[in-house]
Amino acid sequence: MDNAMSSTHITRAIGRALPLMLLMLPRTPLHADLSPSMHLGDDGSTLVQSGPAANTLYDETVLRTLELQFAQTDWWDQLAANYGTGENILADLTVEGITYPEVGVRFRGNTSYTQTGNSEKKSFNIELDFVDEDQALMGYRTLNLNNANLDASFMREVLYFHEARDYIPTPKANHVRLTINGQNWGVYANVQQINADMVA
Secondary structure (H helix, E strand, O other), X not given: OHHHHHHHXXXXXXXXXXXXXXXXXXXXXXXXXXXXXXXXXXXXXXXXXXXXXXXXXXXXXXXXXXXXXXXXXXXXXXXXXXXXXXXXXXXXXXXXXXXXXXXXXXXEOXXXXXXXXXXXXXXXXXXXXXXXXXXXXXXEOEEEEEOOOXXXXXXXXXXXXXXXXXXXOOOOEEEEEEEEOOEEEEEEEEEEOOOHHHHO
């Protein structure tokens, strides 16, 4: 009984002292560990992520053309067979006259793949560092091209991320035009991959 009483008294004493001990610890300002794309808002307590800078991959004022070139004649069948496995097939990607060889390409998404019926406008994942781990496009190693399935405006994702960025850390997004083996596949939402690069 005495041991139980002493344990209770010790627990209570620690419970009362802990807030005071925490106040005495040296405090590092929150902003010291933030990535360059984030800052504290004017109120000093709201975390704000900066919008896409001009002339970057996610510049919302630019509609870039991404050109995929597959050497395989059965590239579509290979992509379809690999859907859901995470396996890529090789292609070359050209952006603004610069070719990035041997990128990994696969179909991505769930409903954006399964609910498109016979449409060939699928969503794509492109890994620039699939073969060359140092290869990146404007600092980014992975591209997510979303087909805006069930969004006739093609605006929902890009607009949502644009607005949400004022309140929470959010992927960058804009629109791009995609061509495959010289054929126009239309406009896609280009959404930043959620990985370590997002907060770097």
